[in-house]
Amino acid sequence: MRKLIIFSIIGFFAQLVDGSLGMAFGATSASLLLLFGVAPAVVSASIHMAEIGTTAASGATHLYFKNVDRSILLKLIVPGSISAFVGAAFLSSVPGGVIKPFIAVMLTLLGVYILFRFLGNKQSSENIAAPKYGKKFLIPLGLVGGFFDAVGGGGWGPITTPALLAKKGASPRKVVGTVATSEFAIALSATIGFLLFLGWEQFNLIWVAAFVIGGVLAAPIAAYLVKVIPSYMLGVLVGGFIILTNLRTLIQSSGLQVNTALVYGIALMLWAVAITYQISVNKPAKVQGWMERS
Numbered sequence: 001m002r003k004l005i006i007f008s009i010i011g012f013f014a015q016l017v018d019g020s021l022g023m024a025f026g027a028t029s030a031s032l033l034l035l036f037g038v039a040p041a042v043v044s045a046s047i048h049m050a051e052i053g054t055t056a057a058s059g060a061t062h063l064y065f066k067n068v069d070r071s072i073l074l075k076l077i078v079p080g081s082i083s084a085f086v087g088a089a090f091l092s093s094v095p096g097g098v099i100k101p102f103i104a105v106m107l108t109l110l111g112v113y114i115l116f117r118f119l120g121n122k123q124s125s126e127n128i129a130a131p132k133y134g135k136k137f138l139i140p141l142g143l144v145g146g147f148f149d150a151v152g153g154g155g156w157g158p159i160t161t162p163a164l165l166a167k168k169g170a171s172p173r174k175v176v177g178t179v180a181t182s183e184f185a186i187a188l189s190a191t192i193g194f195l196l197f198l199g200w201e202q203f204n205l206i207w208v209a210a211f212v213i214g215g216v217l218a219a220p221i222a223a224y225l226v227k228v229i230p231s232y233m234l235g236v237l238v239g240g241f242i243i244l245t246n247l248r249t250l251i252q253s254s255g256l257q258v259n260t261a262l263v264y265g266i267a268l269m270l271w272a273v274a275i276t277y278q279i280s281v282n283k284p285a286k287v288q289g290w291m292e293r294s
Contacts, residue, residue: 076141
């Protein structure tokens with residue numbers, strides 16, 4: 001019973017991060033589950049099934065708070081769902097760990113770009129004309145994001161969120177809400193693939209239920225945070241979080257003997273400096289901006 005309560009708490013905080021920053025439910029919950037000695041295959045399959053419930057709640061609340069760009073939703077969902085099913089089907093033969101370092105490098109660079117693009121931006125950044133995402137951009141993005149989400153045990157948010165945010169004029173609130181809402185279809189498609197090709201034995205339904213309970217409770221809180229946090233701050237938060245979530249993979253794949261705790265400490269300190277600077281730049285309009293979104 002104690003373990004189930006812990007899993008519910010993990011699901012709560014994982015969804016709080018995912019729903020407010022557009023990524024990392026899988027990465028956060030999987031990392032913590034692995035610390036308990038759970039087999040990787042069981043972790044991946046169980047988390048994807050749990051995400052059906054958590055992403056449904058997350059998507060519904062993001063729609064309620066009008067955080068979703070409906071014009072691109074289906075253009076992401078259709079290719080993402082197809083490739084997520086394919087990724088789940090070939091999971092046993094495709095070495096996701098081999099390509100993970102390359103994805104980590106790309107995402108880290110995108111995270112740095114996003115952080116510095118929003119750094120120094122003021123409240124008016126939300127008023128810039130929204131970017132136009134064409135099918136030539138969205139379809140390949142959905143295919144790549146869905147495939148790596150299934151093969152790598154997570155990746156829809158970390159891939160699609162920074163790619164969408166990299167467009168000039170992108171609203172972090174709309175991007176996070178759209179990605180979180182579209183993830184329901186990706187999780188459902190990947191779970192169907194796992195059921196067909198891995199079997200029910202790879203799922204622990206009790207753990208799934210624990211994650212769903214915690215995640216569903218966190219979903220409306222996360223969606224509200226996206227609505228009230230100013231875009232200039234959300235961009236810096238997302239950029240820094242992307243960098244932090246990929247540091248471990250970069251360190252492990254580099255083969256360098258470095259002090260991981262020290263690297264994370266430096267990264268966290270620099271992130272804190274960026275957040276502090278962003279607050280100071282927007283100090284005159286900070287109170288007004290928060291009140292307008294609440």
